[in-house]
C-alpha cells in the first residue's frame with residue numbers, strides 16, 4: 001500500500017508541485033460507483049478515496065490527529081491556525097470575534113506610534129545634517145507637529161492596552177515590542193486567566209472602551225497622517241516599514257473607529273499577536289459520517305522559543321511548515337545578520353532530519369505570496385538580498401519556482417525517512433485560497449491514516 005504515494009495519487013500529482021489555487025479536494029463525502037472506463041491508476045486512486053470515506057466514517061469519536069505548525073516568527077502560523085478554526089468550527093471564531101477588538105486597537109495604535117516616531121527621528125536628523133533653513137519641508141513639519149499633538153492622547157493608550165493583553169507580564173515599550181499570547185489561543189490568550197475573564201475585568205473593559213472613544217476622536221488625524229506625502233514618501237523609499245497588520249488597519253481606520261465596531265473575519269486574520277510557548281487548539285473535524293478531533297499545536301517562532309517545540313513532536317501525525325517567501329529582504333529581529341529565507345531553509349532542514357517526526361506527513365506552505373508579488377511589482381530586486389538569485393528574471397513565477405526548488409532541496413538533503421513534501425503557495429489572509437489548501441491537507445492526513453492502518 002505504501003507504493004500508492006510513489007504512484008502519485010490523482011489529487012497530488014506532481015510530487016507536491018501544487019499551488020493552492022489548483023488544489024480543491026474537499027472533505028470526503030458520499031460514495032460513487034466504480035467507473036468501468038477508468039484506468040488502473042484511476043481505479044487505485046478511487047479505491048483510496050473510498051477507503052478515506054470509510055475511515056472518516058469509522059472515526060466517529062475515534063482517533064485524534066495531531067498537527068504541529070512550525071516556522072519562524074511572523075511566517076503566518078497563527079494565521080493558519082485561525083483558518084483551520086474558520087474551516088472546521090467557524091462558530092468558535094464568530095464567538096471570539098469581539099475579543100479581538102482590543103488587539104486590533106493595539107495594532108493600529110502601534111502603527112500610528114511607529115510613524116510618529118519615524119517622522120520625529122527624520123526631522124531631527126534633517127536638522128543635524130542641514131542647518132535651518134535647509135532643504136526641509138517646513139510646511140510638512142508644521143503639519144506633522146499639529147497631527148502629533150492631536151494623536152498623543154491615542155498613542156498614550158498603547159501601554160494600557162498591552163498591559164491588559166499580557167496579563168500583567170511586563171511589556172517592553174520599544175519600537176520592536178509586540179503583543180504576545182502565553183496560553184490556549186484566544187480563550188487563554190493572555191496568561192493564566194481566560195481572555196473572557198480578562199475582558200470582563202473592569203480594567204480591561206475600561207481600557208478597550210477608552211481606546212475606542214479616543215480612536216473615534218482621532219480618525220481625522222490618523223487619516224491625515226497616513227495619507228500625508230511625507231509618510232507615503234517614506235513608505236515608497238522603504239525608510240519606514242510597518243508590520244503588515246499596521247498598514248492594513250490604517251487603511252481601514254474609518255470602519256474600525258465606529259462605536260459599534262466588531263472585528264470582521266478579515267480583521268481577525270490580519271491581527272498580529274506574537275505567540276509565546278506552544279498553544280494547543282482542539283478542533284472537531286466533521287467528515288462524512290463522523291467527527292474526530294484534531295489537535296493543532298501553534299508554536300512561537302522566535303529563536304528563543306524553538307527549544308520548546310521538540311517535546312510536542314512524538315505524537316504528531318502531520319507537520320505543516322510555514323515559510324514567508326516575501327521575507328527575502330528581511331532579517332531576523334533576534335539576529336539582524338541572518339536573512340529570513342536562509343533561516344527558514346535551515347530550520348526546515350533540521351526539522352526534516354528529526355527522528356521524532358519520522359512518521360509525520362510533511363506539508364510546506366510558501367506563504368505571503370501576495371506580499372511577494374507586491375514587492376516584485378514595486379521593483380525590489382531579490383538578487384540584492386540573495387546573491388545566488390543571480391540574473392534570473394525578477395518576476396513572480398521565476399521567484400516562486402526559485403524558492404520552491406530551494407526548499408525542496410533543503411528537504412531532500414536531510415530527508416532520511418523517504419517522506420514526500422507536499423508544497424503549496426499560499427496567502428494565508430485569503431480565505432478562499434486557504435480553504436482549498438486545508439481541504440487538501442485533510443485529505444493528505446486521512447490518506448496517510450488509511451495507508452498506515454492497512455499496513456498494520
Ligand SMILES: Nc1nc2c(ncn2[C@@H]2O[C@H](COP(=O)(O)OP(=O)(O)OP(=O)(O)O)[C@@H](O)[C@H]2O)c(=O)[nH]1
Pocket residue numbers: 071072073074075076077078079080244245269270271272273274275276299300301302367368369370371426427428429430
Ligand atoms: N499579507 C499577508 N499577511 C499575512 C499572511 N500570512 C500572515 N500574515 C500576517 O502576518 C502577521 C504575522 O502572522 P502570524 O500568524 O501572527 O505569525 P506567526 O508565525 O504565528 O508568528 P509567531 O507567533 O511570532 O511565531 C499577521 O499580521 C498576519 O495577518 C499572508 O499570506 N499575507
Ligand SMILES: [Mg+2]
Pocket residue numbers: 077078079273274275298299300
Ligand atoms: Mg503565532
